[in-house]
Amino acid sequence: MAKTPTPAELLPGLSYKPPEKGWMDVKPDFRPGTYCNPAAPKWMEWINYPYPAARSIPEDNWELPKDWKEIVLQGMEDRLQRFRSLKVFFDICVRCGACADKCHFFLGTGDPKNMPVLRAELLRSVYRRYFKTIGRVLGEIAGARDLTEDVIKEWFFYLYQCTICRRCSLFCPYGIDMAEMTLLGRELLASVGLNIDWAMASVAQCYDKGSHIGAPPQAFKDMVDFLAEENERITGINTMPSINRKGAEVLFVMPSGDYFADPGTFTMMGYMLLFEHIGLDYTLSTYAAEGGNFGWFISHEMGKRLNAKIYAEAKRLGVKWILGGECGHMWRVCNQYMSTWWGPVDFLEKPVSPITGTKFENASVHKMVHISEFTADLIHHNKLNLDPQRNAHIKLTFHDSCNTARGMGILEEPRYIINNVLPEGNFVEMPPNTIREKAFCCGSSSGINANENMELRMQGGFPRANAVRFVHEKYGVNHLGCICALDRATLPTLLEYWVPQVEITGISELVGNALIFPDELERTTDLRDRDLVGFGELAEEAGEEEE
Amino acid sequence: MDFFKRHFFVALSAVLGLIIIAYVGARGNLQLVFGVVVPYMAALIFVEGLVYRVIQWARSPVPFRIPTTGGQGRTLPWIKRDLGDKLDNPSDTPHLIGRMALEVFAFRSLFRNLRTELVKDPDNPEGARLIHWSYKWLWLGAIAFHYAFLVVILRHLRFFTEPTMGLVLMLDKVDGFLQFFTPAVYLSGVVLVAAVGYLLFRRITNPAVRYISLAADYFPLLLILSIGITGILLRYFFKTDIVAVKELAIGLATLHPKLPANLSSLFFVHLFLVCALFAYFPFSKLMHAPGVFMSPTRNMVCNNRWVMHVNPWNYPVKFHSYAEYEDKFRDAMIEAGIPVEKEQ
Numbered sequence: 088m089a090k091t092p093t094p095a096e097l098l099p100g101l102s103y104k105p106p107e108k109g110w111m112d113v114k115p116d117f118r119p120g121t122y123c124n125p126a127a128p129k130w131m132e133w134i135n136y137p138y139p140a141a142r143s144i145p146e147d148n149w150e151l152p153k154d155w156k157e158i159v160l161q162g163m164e165d166r167l168q169r170f171r172s173l174k175v176f177f178d179i180c181v182r183c184g185a186c187a188d189k190c191h192f193f194l195g196t197g198d199p200k201n202m203p204v205l206r207a208e209l210l211r212s213v214y215r216r217y218f219k220t221i222g223r224v225l226g227e228i229a230g231a232r233d234l235t236e237d238v239i240k241e242w243f244f245y246l247y248q249c250t251i252c253r254r255c256s257l258f259c260p261y262g263i264d265m266a267e268m269t270l271l272g273r274e275l276l277a278s279v280g281l282n283i284d285w286a287m288a289s290v291a292q293c294y295d296k297g298s299h300i301g302a303p304p305q306a307f308k309d310m311v312d313f314l315a316e317e318n319e320r321i322t323g324i325n326t327m328p329s330i331n332r333k334g335a336e337v338l339f340v341m342p343s344g345d346y347f348a349d350p351g352t353f354t355m356m357g358y359m360l361l362f363e364h365i366g367l368d369y370t371l372s373t374y375a376a377e378g379g380n381f382g383w384f385i386s387h388e389m390g391k392r393l394n395a396k397i398y399a400e401a402k403r404l405g406v407k408w409i410l411g412g413e414c415g416h417m418w419r420v421c422n423q424y425m426s427t428w429w430g431p432v433d434f435l436e437k438p439v440s441p442i443t444g445t446k447f448e449n450a451s452v453h454k455m456v457h458i459s460e461f462t463a464d465l466i467h468h469n470k471l472n473l474d475p476q477r478n479a480h481i482k483l484t485f486h487d488s489c490n491t492a493r494g495m496g497i498l499e500e501p502r503y504i505i506n507n508v509l510p511e512g513n514f515v516e517m518p519p520n521t522i523r524e525k526a527f528c529c530g531s532s533s534g535i536n537a538n539e540n541m542e543l544r545m546q547g548g549f550p551r552a553n554a555v556r557f558v559h560e561k562y563g564v565n566h567l568g569c570i571c572a573l574d575r576a577t578l579p580t581l582l583e584y585w586v587p588q589v590e591i592t593g594i595s596e597l598v599g600n601a602l603i604f605p606d607e608l609e610r611t612t613d614l615r616d617r618d619l620v621g622f623g624e625l626a627e628e629a630g631e632e633e634e
Numbered sequence: 635m636d637f638f639k640r641h642f643f644v645a646l647s648a649v650l651g652l653i654i655i656a657y658v659g660a661r662g663n664l665q666l667v668f669g670v671v672v673p674y675m676a677a678l679i680f681v682e683g684l685v686y687r688v689i690q691w692a693r694s695p696v697p698f699r700i701p702t703t704g705g706q707g708r709t710l711p712w713i714k715r716d717l718g719d720k721l722d723n724p725s726d727t728p729h730l731i732g733r734m735a736l737e738v739f740a741f742r743s744l745f746r747n748l749r750t751e752l753v754k755d756p757d758n759p760e761g762a763r764l765i766h767w768s769y770k771w772l773w774l775g776a777i778a779f780h781y782a783f784l785v786v787i788l789r790h791l792r793f794f795t796e797p798t799m800g801l802v803l804m805l806d807k808v809d810g811f812l813q814f815f816t817p818a819v820y821l822s823g824v825v826l827v828a829a830v831g832y833l834l835f836r837r838i839t840n841p842a843v844r845y846i847s848l849a850a851d852y853f854p855l856l857l858i859l860s861i862g863i864t865g866i867l868l869r870y871f872f873k874t875d876i877v878a879v880k881e882l883a884i885g886l887a888t889l890h891p892k893l894p895a896n897l898s899s900l901f902f903v904h905l906f907l908v909c910a911l912f913a914y915f916p917f918s919k920l921m922h923a924p925g926v927f928m929s930p931t932r933n934m935v936c937n938n939r940w941v942m943h944v945n946p947w948n949y950p951v952k953f954h955s956y957a958e959y960e961d962k963f964r965d966a967m968i969e970a971g972i973p974v975e976k977e978q
Contacts, residue, residue, distance in 0.1 A: 098760035101752060105845035109637025135952075169947055171694040172930045178691070179925030182851050184843040185743075185772060188750040194764060205846050221917065228644050230848040256702045260737070260744040260776070261922055262931035264702060294954050295962075304963050305970035331973050373972060374959050387698075388951055395953040403956055423700055427943045449709050451940045460709050467712060496707025496723040496936065499714060520748050520766040524704045524722070550750070553764045 089119030091541045094585055097549075103188070105199040111212070111232055115200075115244035117144050120542030123247055123535055125149075126287035131280070133291035134389070138280025149240065155279045156234055160217055162278045166271050167218070173271055176263045177214050180204060186255035186265070191528050192248050195546030203255035203265040206245050210272050213238060243281050246272045247535055248543060251384075252489035252528035269533075274386040282385060286534030289381040293393050297376040298343035304331075304373035310346045311355075311371065318356050318599075321616070323608030326359035328371050331404070335370035336441060338401045341412030342379040342572035345593070351575040353614045354413060354593025361462065361595060364602050365442045365470060369410065375400035378417040379572060383424070384534035391428045394420055398429050408438035409455040413593050415488030415571035416532065418457060422495040426453040443468040457491075459500035459570055462598060466507045472603040475510045477610060479620040481597065483514050484555065484564045486578070487526035488571035498523050501570050501594050508601040515562045521554040531577035544577065545584050552585035559589050566592050638844050645852035649860055649907075656906035660899040668902045669882055670891040676909035683916025688924050699943040702931040704746075723936050730935045737932055741780075744773045775836065779829035783858070785809060785822035786865070793883035817869060827862040830855055850919055857911055864904035874901045 106113060128139035140150040152158065167174050187193060187202040199205055208230065215222030215231035222231030232238065251266035276282070292301030302310065308330055315327040329335065339362070345355040362369055375396045383390030401409050411421060426432060435454040438447040445464045447456050465471050485505060491497040505514050521527050530547025558564040567578060567589050578591045600613045611622050635643070659668045704722030706715045715723075724730040736742040749769035752762050788805055792798040810818035834855045837843050868874045878894035879901065885892040914920070927933060935941070960967065960974055967974050 094760045098752075098762050101762070103752070103842065105841055107636070110845065111637070168694055169697060171691055171696045171928065172700065174691050174694050175925050175928050175930075178687075179919065179922040179929070181919045181922050182843070182846050182848070183744075183772065183776070184840065184846065185747050187842050187846075189748070194750055194752075199842060199845050202842060202846065208846065228641065228849050230850060253702055256931055257704055258743060258746055258748070260741055261926045262702055262737075262743065262929040264700065264931045267700065267931075297959065303966060304972050305966045308970050308972060331967075333973070373963075373967070374956050392951045392953045395951065396956075399953070399956060422938050423698055426938070427698055427945050428948065430948075431942065445710070447710075449707075449939050452942050453939045455939070457709075463713070464710055467710070493702050493704070495938075496703035496705060496719075497709070498706045500709060503713070518766065520768075525746075525748075550764055556758075556763075 089539070089542065091120060091545060091584075094545075097542075097546065101195075101197050103193075103197050110200060110205060110208075111227065113200075114237060115241050117240075117244065118542075119539070121540060122244060122543070123283035123285055123537050123540050126282035126284045130284070130287040130291035131282065134294050134392070136280075136282065136287075137278060140280060142280075149236065149281070151236065151239070151279050151281075155236075155239070158278050159234060159239070159275050162275045163214065164218070166274070167214075170267070170271060172264065172267045176207070176268055177211050179261050180207060180211070180263055182208075183260065185258050185260060186263075189254045189258045190249075190265075191252070191254070191530055191550045192250075192543075192547045195530065195549040196248075196543070198248075200241075200245050201248055203249075203259075206249060207263070207265055207268050209238070209241055209245055210268055239276070239279070239281070242272055243276055246276065247283055248547070250489070250528045250530065250532040250535065250547065252532065253493040254489065254525070254528065257493055257524055270383070270387065273384070277385055283534060283537070285537035286381045286384050289534070290385060290389060290393065293343075293377050293381065297372075297374050297396075299377055299379060299381055300343045300347045302343070302347070302376070307346070307373045307376050314346060314352055314356050315359060317614075318359055321608075321612060321614060322360065322604060322610065323606070324360065324363055324604050326356075326363040328359060328362070328369065330371050331373055332370040333404050334406075335404065336368040336407050337370075337410050338375070338397075338404055338406040338408075339369045339371055339410045339412070340375055340378040340397055341371075342414035342417055343377050344379070344414075344572035344576045345412055348576065350579065350591050350596070350615075351572055351593065353596040353599070354572075354575065356614050357593065357595035357597070357599030358412060358458065360599040360602050361465075361471075364472075364604060365465060367441065370404060370406070372400045372404065378411055378414050378421075380417060380420045381534050383416065383420050387424070390420055390424060394425055394428060397421075398425070398432060402434045407436040408450075409435070410458060410461060411455050412458050413570040413572065413595060415490035415573060417572075418497070419490035419494035421453065421455055425455070440464055442470050457497060457500070458595060459497060459504060462595070463500040463503045466504060471598075473508055473598075473601045474603050475508055475601055476621060477600045477613065477619055478509045478513065478597055480613070480617065481509065481513060481566045481592070482562065482564050483509060483566045483568050483592070483597075484517050484558045484562075485514070485522070486517075486529075486551065486555075486567050486569045486571075486574060487523055488569060488574060489526060489528045489532070491570060492524050492526050496524075497570070501568070504594055504598060505568060508597045515558055515564060517554040517558050521550070527551040527554065529571075529574050529577045529581060531581070532573045536573060536577045541580075545581065548577070548581035549585065551578075552581055555582060555589055556586045559586050564589060566590050568592050568594055568597065570594050638847070641847060641849040642838070642852050645849040645856055648849075648853055649856040652857075652907060652910050653860065653903050656903040657899050659906075660897075660902035665897070665902065666893055668906055669893050669897065670886065672906060672909045673886055674891075676912040680912040680915055683913075684921075684924065687916050687921055688928070691925070691928050695946045696930050696934075697945040697947060699934050699936075699938050700930050701934045701936045703936055707936055725935065725937055727935060730933070734927070734933060737926060741773055741777050743932075744776060745770065747772055772836070775829050775832045778825050779833060782822045782826035782829060786820075786826055786862075789820065789822065793880045794887045796880070796884060815870065819870070823862060823866050823869070827859065827866065830859045830862060834859065854911070854914070854918065854920060857907060857914070861904065861907045861911065864900060864907065868898075868900060868904055872898060872900050874898055
């Protein structure tokens, strides 16, 4: 694996000045550390994806099928006919450049082809050449170019340097959405066998076993058992959930990152404590053990093939409604596509909180409630017994996940929870141009959180880390909160690189820390076994001194 | 020649070519062609082209509801949403109309524009950091240009109507309120040329924007700039015969075209450039004007979770069913104490 340059090596080389040569003449530099490995054939075979082959990026020959050009052009035509978005976005860009310095990959790499406008032109130039008379006739001067293998390689390079975060789309005067074009462009790549291994492996595992991490049912149960034991060890409370239980009121679906690895696991422990605290009648599923959806990072169809399991399982188990954990792209998928893909969800009921009686009118059709909405509602109705002092060691700032911020608009709920589980003054915001709908992406979402492209990830996450460092230095922030499992998976690496003093936490972990149970053990540590400030021995000593 | 020069000079040559064609044509007794035939053709191409293009777009369905949300969404009733949230994340049709109106009339998204720069910072171990600040110049240039152009077009209606509409007369007064020069200088003309000049200047001098610019970006700017300049020349310096222009315009508008004798060649250049702009419009990026109304990230209500969106080409997909899954893992599930459907 390529050695990742240090921050001090990376930044001085960063410049936003484009090269002398015109962009059509510049080929991508497939330097180790900047691209993801192509998908191993076995994953593609698992899910019947076309043209599996052992490929290598540095090789000239990418093992494209013989008629790759026809396939791609036919695919583009099909998508133009099926997606008005693609047609309109191809036709109406005026290249004003408002999107340019909004993209974290452009800001992190300085590569002009990471300006969303130019990333789109990589596709658009081919569209003009084959679907527009003027491009057919005038060629380059009309911004058109032939579809060659080099163009395909360029697509592969740059469409996997877009995390479909939509920050560009927010600033575009016409709402042109690079995310949409990236997704459809990736579909074209997949149609000739080009996929990335990290995403494809997760997809195949999820398809076959139930989650991206590829845990079979017994392993899933082991992990959940372990987290329940951890909860019991720390709080004395038995939080063991039921698994695949028919007739539960609620099916809880979380991203696999939450039960797989730190710090996501602490968020999972937080969920379990919360549900135990309120006595929620819920179950987990080993079959729908994945809320996240790497399939959507490859194609709309694959997204649907993975997502379908959630409703199917809810139907089989006969639950009333679905509760969803903290995850960004999971929620973008559930919000934008889920009920459209599935059709009417008549086997579930309109979600009603059994604790507060709140009817979640905003989820009346797709019947899935976000954990932040659910928790905020509980707090609002005073149903949780909380001690914010148990989070006194945490000075928090909050990172809005791109998908929940710009794909649905969950901004206030997590902040409301934070303000109720943290002591006053322990929560500060990052600069306003870097949060809420203007949030910067973690730089590793959309299936590119692999290891082999670490340099790229650190570059892409630089704008986010830069804002975190600002509040770290100014206010002493030591934790970055988020409601996204990919954030919890990727931001620790990013901050370790740029701002090593800041840790990542899910919001439900903070809730778990703060919950008071009547019959709990005396709490001296948080869910991560770190000493609480002002509790336990230290507090007793302080108390004795006062006496 | 490098990419920028090639694209810039092709656009410039095209505009100069149009000017020469019109000038030569007007001198060469082709005034009927340039005064009557071309304007009708341009109008026809504009209308038909526009309708054709919009229908082409509309033929493709919108399979998913994908609005880009720019504020707090509708969730729990007590979660605070101010008017900005409701407009940037509309949960009903009135607010959606508000969002589109802001976008169309006030360029809301462009108003949000920021500039981000990497600045030297000796306090950081890496020696630099990013700063972001609100940057409204592009918005200002764009909005000044579009509104000035609108006023100029409306003002020109006085040539097409007899008697002139009250609104146009009023606009005329407001636009010329400075009472400077004779005839009174219209602000809109000055703003139009200045704003187009700024947009062109920005496109050429900003390295990133120049890098992405095509001939199709320079051409409309140069064309509109030429239209503005010829118009200003016609009004203030090489004064054209207004009565004759009005005669021609009314003739065209009433489908009884008449070609007055004393129209200058410069006038024909101006008219031809306008015709070129109209004819070019439907086949160019200028289609962003109707396009913004059809942009799915802006023109849809953010109500996915309580109103189902139907995809007309939705099709069933193969997914790993629970039965297949249990068949595969049954033994392990039973051993781990996980409930199963079939106990064998």
